[in-house]
Amino acid sequence: MIINNKLDKVFGPSGTFAGYTIIVVGIIFAFHSIGSIILIIPGAFTAFSTTGTLIDTEKKKVKYYTSYFGLTKTGKWLDMNIFSEIRLSRSIISYRAYSRSNRQTETNKTGYRINFYSNSNKTRIPVMHCSDIQTARDEAEKISTLTGLPIIEVKRKTAR
Numbered sequence: 001m002i003i004n005n006k007l008d009k010v011f012g013p014s015g016t017f018a019g020y021t022i023i024v025v026g027i028i029f030a031f032h033s034i035g036s037i038i039l040i041i042p043g044a045f046t047a048f049s050t051t052g053t054l055i056d057t058e059k060k061k062v063k064y065y066t067s068y069f070g071l072t073k074t075g076k077w078l079d080m081n082i083f084s085e086i087r088l089s090r091s092i093i094s095y096r097a098y099s100r101s102n103r104q105t106e107t108n109k110t111g112y113r114i115n116f117y118s119n120s121n122k123t124r125i126p127v128m129h130c131s132d133i134q135t136a137r138d139e140a141e142k143i144s145t146l147t148g149l150p151i152i153e154v155k156r157k158t159a160r
Contacts, residue, residue, distance in 0.1 A: 001056075001057050001058060001146075002054055002055065002056050002057075003054070003055040003057065003143075003146075004052060004053075004054055005052055005053045005054075005055075005127060005128045006050050006051075006052040006067075007050070007051045007052050007053065007126055007128070007129055008050065008051050008093070008129070009049070009050055010046075010049040010050060010051060010066065011046045011049065012095045013095055013107065014095065014097040015046050016046065016047050018043075018046060019042075019043045019044065019045070019046030019047025019048070020043070020047045021043070022039050022040075022042060022043030022046070022047075023039070023040055023043035023044060023047060025039055025043075026038070026039030026040040026043055027040065044069055044070075045068065045069055048067075048069050048070035048071075049066065049067060049068050049069065049070070050066075050067045050070065051064070051065065051066050051067070052064075052065055052067060052073075053065070053125060053126060053127050053128070054073070054075075055127070055143070055146070055147070056077075057146045057147065060079065060080040060081065060147075061077045061078065061079055061080060062077070062078050062080055062083070062116060062125055062127075063075045063076065063077045063078070064076075064125050064126065078123075078125070080116075080147055080149075082118050082119075082123060083116040083117060083118055083123070083125070083147075083149060084117065084118060084119045084149070085116075085117050085149055085150050085151070085152050086114060086115070086116060086117075086127070086140055086143060086144055086147070086149045086150065086151045086152070087114075087115045087116075087117050087151075087152050087153075087154055088112060088113075088114055088136055088137065088140050088151060088152070088153045088154065089112065089113055089115070089153075089154040090110070090111075090112055090113075090154075091110070091111055091112065091113040091129070092108055092109070092110050093108070093109040093110075093111075094106055094107070094108050094109075095107045095108075095109070111129050111130055111131045111132075111136075112129070112130045112131075112132070112133055112135075112136035113126055113127075113128070113129055113130075113136075114126075114127045114128040114129075114130070114136060114139060114140050114143065115127060116149070127143060128143075137153075
């Protein structure tokens with residue numbers, strides 16, 4: 001059984017929005033000039049490119065991939081025996097965009113990440129992103145039963 005977990009958009013929310021906008025502009029101008037179809041290709045690239053993880057439970061392999069145009073998944077398959085644990089940690093992903101008037105807009109996406117870690121902590125594969133702790137614990141438990149790896153919950157200290 002192969003489990004597919006999509007993680008993030010490669011270009012973030014502003015790049016994805018820009019990609020959709022370029023696609024729409026390319027389609028609208030395609031009625032006036034056939035050369036504007038060229039706009040659709042970079043728009044699709046920025047709008048549909050994602051990252052994710054494939055877990056093959058039968059062959060005991062894992063693959064962190066980048067999906068270009070939402071179609072082809074490129075990455076390297078790794079054996080599960082190099083990983084020693086599943087870590088569950090809180091994550092904060094920040095996206096920053098600037099307007100023409102140099103105003104900054106920052107968007108924070110908080111949640112919990114499930115990662116595979118090796119013995120030496122040199123290899124880390126992100127497996128899944130969950131919005132709340134209970135969902136993350138449930139999903140980590142499912143992955144743990146399928147892979148046989150123990151779960152370690154990492155608690156970060158807050159600064160005072």
